Amino acid sequence: MNKLSYLSQINLLEELPVEDLRMIDAMAPMMAVEKGTLVISPHMETRRLYFLKQGRVRLYTVNEAGKQLTIGLLGEGSIFGETETFTVGAGFLYVEALENAMVCVIAKEDFEMLLMKRPQLALRLISLLSQRLRESEEMLQNLAFQDVRHRLLYLLAKLVRNFGLKDSRAVPIHSGPHAKIDVNLTHQELADMIGSTRESVSAALSQLAKEGLVTMGRKEIAVDLGKAGEMLGDP
């Protein structure tokens, strides 16, 4: 797939005329990012915007104790960068590639020019960001006040909603449709996302598996969204 058709798939940009896409294309070189790379960290000066073309990234902060707290997860077609530092506040924001990814980088100034030229784009950006802000707050709330089991279930549900796959080999014993998460994560990685420990996550997961809420294999988890939803209190 060429770069231009990639650009047209960025959700923010999808309704722009081709000429604009060409312009952006010229301003935004594409680059590969390896899994685990920090695309953004608090001390690096980020006067750029990123279009995520391929792969997943995780937005997180770090608390006093040095624990990571996941603020959001983004998939293909998302945009991140300078905008986040607004929304999430001055708080230290990290963006990490959850897998090998491709991003397009555009200077903030260039993007601002574009926004002035296309006001409707600015409006879309605002609604997109405010929505993301809501999600961040929800996530942080959840992380702050719930126990590991709850936090984990919440995270899994979110992962499924964002990156879910229908699990072709869902175990029929469990009535509900288990949706498999299309990201391979270890218990350690999950723990980091919810500010917990690997052991606690392992334990919580086996517990959830016993209850039929999830099924799992190595680096593989499927969630019964129906049951998980009930458990989280939104029927």
Place this chain on the structure above:
DNA sequence: TCATTAATGTGTT
């Protein structure tokens, strides 16, 4: 296939 490493499970403090 065997050895090494990574991921996970479990019991104890």
Place this chain on the structure above:
DNA sequence: AACACATTAATGA
């Protein structure tokens, strides 16, 4: 939650 140790799966000579 942290640690130590056991078990099992993945990796690659």
